[in-house]
Amino acid sequence: MRKLLLALAATASLIHAGAAVAQKNYGPGVTDTEIKLGQTIPYSGPASAYGTLGRSHVAFFKMINDQGGINGRKVNLISLDDGYSPPKTIEAVRRLVESEEVLGLFGTLGTPTNSAIHKYVNQKKVPHLFVSTGAGKWNDPKNFPWTMGFQPNYPAEGKVFAAHILATKPNAKIAILYQNDDFGKDYLIGVKAGLGDKAKSMIVAEASFEVTDPTVDSQILTLRSSGADVFVNAASPKFAAQAIKRVGEIGWKPVHYLTNVSATVGTVLRPAGLDHSTGLLTTQFQKDPGDSQWDKDPEMIAYKEFMKKYYPEGDVNDQLNLLCFASGHAMAHVLRQAGDNLTRENVMKIAGNLKDLRVPGLLPGLTINTSPTNHGPLSMLQMARFDGTKWVPFGEPITAK
Known part of the structure; x- marks a missing residue:
C-alpha cells in the first residue's frame, strides 16, 4: 500500500509539473487565436x-x-x-x-x-x-x-557620409539641408561628429525646414549661394525629391549625399527626375529590389x-x-x-x-x-551610387557606431 501511495503521489507530481509547463501565459491583446x-x-x-x-x-x-x-x-x-x-x-x-x-x-x-x-x-x-x-x-x-x-541609425549614417567626404574630398565646402526635428538634427550631429575638428571649417552652410513648409526651394538657393561643392540632403521623401529636382533645375552640381530613408527610386528619384538623380550617393543595408543582380x-x-x-x-x-x-x-x-x-x-x-x-x-x-x-x-552600412537606373554599391560594408 505504501508503495502504491508513493507511486500515485509521484504520478500526480508529474501531471502537475506537466500542466505547469503547458500553462499559457498571456499579456494584453493575446488569446488562443x-x-x-x-x-x-x-x-x-x-x-x-x-x-x-x-x-x-x-x-x-x-x-x-x-x-x-x-x-x-x-x-x-x-x-x-x-x-x-x-x-x-x-x-x-x-x-x-x-x-x-x-x-x-x-x-x-x-x-x-x-x-x-x-x-x-x-x-x-x-x-x-x-x-x-x-x-x-x-x-x-x-x-x-x-x-x-x-x-x-541616422547619426551613424551621417558619420559614414563624413568619412566618405574626408576620404574623397578633404577640402570640401559642405552645405546641409535638414528637417527641423530629431530626424534631421541627427544627421547634422552625425556629420559634424564624423568630421571632428574639421566640421567648423568644412561646413559652410546649414538650412532647416519644417514638415509643414510647402517647398524647400528657398533653402536650396541659399545653400547654393554659399559656394558649397558638397550637399548633404537630410530630408524625408517629399522634401528630398523637391531638393534633388531643384538642385538639378538651377544647375548646381555638388557631390550630393542622400539619406537612406529617402533613397527610394519610385517615390523619390523618379518624381525628382532620374536625370537629376544620377550620381547621388547614399548608404545601403538591404538589397535593391530593382537591381537585376x-x-x-x-x-x-x-x-x-x-x-x-x-x-x-x-x-x-x-x-x-x-x-x-x-x-x-x-x-x-x-x-x-x-x-x-x-x-x-x-x-x-x-x-x-x-x-x-x-x-x-x-x-x-x-x-x-x-x-x-x-x-x-x-x-x-555600405556606400552606393545611383547610375540613373539603380543604386550600385561600392566599397566594403562599414560598421556604424
Whole structure:
C-alpha cells in the first residue's frame, strides 16, 4: 500500500509539473487565436509617402495569417493614420494601448511622432519594437528599455557620409539641408561628429525646414549661394525629391549625399527626375529590389511573390516595402519564439536577445543582433551610387557606431 501511495503521489507530481509547463501565459491583446499589435503611420499629411510602410506591414501579416499564423494564432495589426502629427500620434497610441489593449507596438513611423510617445509607452511597459525611424535615441535601453529601433541609425549614417567626404574630398565646402526635428538634427550631429575638428571649417552652410513648409526651394538657393561643392540632403521623401529636382533645375552640381530613408527610386528619384538623380550617393543595408543582380536570389523571389499576391498595388521596387518585409519577419520571429508565453515582458526579453538573426532583404553577411544593452538591431552600412537606373554599391560594408 505504501508503495502504491508513493507511486500515485509521484504520478500526480508529474501531471502537475506537466500542466505547469503547458500553462499559457498571456499579456494584453493575446488569446488562443489572436495576437493584437498596433502602429501609427502617416497615411495622410506631409509624410504620406511613408504610408506604404503601413500597407506593407498589414499585407505581410495577412500573408503570415494565411500560412497558419504564429503558433496557430492570427496576428491582428491595427494600423492607424496619424498624419505625421505628434498630437495625433499620442491620441492614436493611447487608443491602441488603453482601448484596443494591444500586446505591443510595431513599426510605428517617424522620429517626431515616436518621440511624442517615447516616455508614455516606456512608463506603460509596452513593447515599442522595430520602430520605422533611424534616430539614435531608440538605442537607449538603460533609460528606455521598452523601445527598439531596426535600421542603422541616422547619426551613424551621417558619420559614414563624413568619412566618405574626408576620404574623397578633404577640402570640401559642405552645405546641409535638414528637417527641423530629431530626424534631421541627427544627421547634422552625425556629420559634424564624423568630421571632428574639421566640421567648423568644412561646413559652410546649414538650412532647416519644417514638415509643414510647402517647398524647400528657398533653402536650396541659399545653400547654393554659399559656394558649397558638397550637399548633404537630410530630408524625408517629399522634401528630398523637391531638393534633388531643384538642385538639378538651377544647375548646381555638388557631390550630393542622400539619406537612406529617402533613397527610394519610385517615390523619390523618379518624381525628382532620374536625370537629376544620377550620381547621388547614399548608404545601403538591404538589397535593391530593382537591381537585376538579385533576380534569382531566393529572398528576393519570396519578397516579389509576397508583393504580387498581397500588395499588388504597391511598388515592388520601393525599398520601403522591402524594409517592411524584413522587419515583419523579425517581428514574426520574436512572436514565434515567445511560444505560449506571450506577455509584454517576455516579448521584450526575446527581442533584446537576438543573435545573428538573418531576415530576408538584408545585404549578404548582414544579420540582426541585440542584447539588453544594445537595442540597435542593424549596425552595418555600405556606400552606393545611383547610375540613373539603380543604386550600385561600392566599397566594403562599414560598421556604424
